[in-house]
Amino acid sequence: MDCVFCRISQDKTPAKKIYQDNDIIAFHDINPQAPVHVLIISRRHLTNLLDVNSQDESLIGRMLVVATQVAKKLNVSETGFRIVINTNKDAGQSIDHLHIHLLGGRKMQWPPG
Ligand code: AMP
Ligand code: ZN
Numbered sequence: 001m002d003c004v005f006c007r008i009s010q011d012k013t014p015a016k017k018i019y020q021d022n023d024i025i026a027f028h029d030i031n032p033q034a035p036v037h038v039l040i041i042s043r044r045h046l047t048n049l050l051d052v053n054s055q056d057e058s059l060i061g062r063m064l065v066v067a068t069q070v071a072k073k074l075n076v077s078e079t080g081f082r083i084v085i086n087t088n089k090d091a092g093q094s095i096d097h098l099h100i101h102l103l104g105g106r107k108m109q110w111p112p113g
Contacts, residue, residue, distance in 0.1 A: 001045070003045060003095075003096070003097050004095060004097070005039075005041050005045075005095060005097035005099065006045050006097060008025065008027065008041075009025055009041065009043040015027035015028070015030075016028040018038060018070055018073070018074075019040075019066055019069070019070055022043070023042055023043055023044070023059060023062070024040065024041070024042055024043065024059075024062060024063055024066050025040075025041055025043060026038050026039065026040045026041075026066055026067070026070050026102075027039055029101070033103060034103040034104060034105050034106050034108075035104070035105025035106055036071075036074045036076050036081070036102065036103065036104040036105040037101065037102070037103055038067075038070050038074070038101075038102040039099045039100065039101060039102075040063050040066050040067045040070070040099065040100040040102065041063075041097060041098065041099045041100075042059055042063065042098060044059075045097055046097070046098040047096050047097065047098065048085075048086075048087045048088065048093060048096065048098050049085055049087050049098065050087065050088070051098065052098070063100055064083070064100070067083055067100050067102045070102055071102055071104060074104070074105075076104030076105050079104065079105070080104065080108075081102055081103060081104030082101075082102075082103045082104065082108050083100055083101065083102060083103075084100070084101040084103065084112075085098070085099070085100055085101070086101070
């Protein structure tokens with residue numbers, strides 16, 4: 001399977017990484033929708049939230065902790081940020097490798113478009 005986020009995880013495709021450990025990577029989105037737009041992924045391929053089971057609870061929790069740490073590092077924790085996980089077509093999921101969007105640095109709209 002050719003998956004761009006698996007390729008980033010394996011260093012076969014370049015990315016502006018801001019965090020990495022054995023299980024998780026965070027990198028800047030190539031087409032940012034806000035001054036801060038970072039993607040947090042697991043190295044292991046998971047298609048989306050529907051592919052997650054109870055054994056992945058700590059991984060998902062750690063991905064959220066990483067997102068929060070990146071928000072602090074990039075100075076959007078006080079001003080605010082949004083976490084988004086698009087799942088399947090209606091949500092606009094375009095890459096079938098689970099990713100958390102961290103968006104910040106500007107005022108967000110609610111409800112989202
Ligand atoms: P989604 O539409 O929720 O599936 O989000 C996919 C995101 O991945 C989009 O915001 C894209 O801009 C981003 N993206 C796609 N390819 C790359 C890449 N090679 N490096 C960084 N971000 C990417
Ligand atoms: Zn993948």
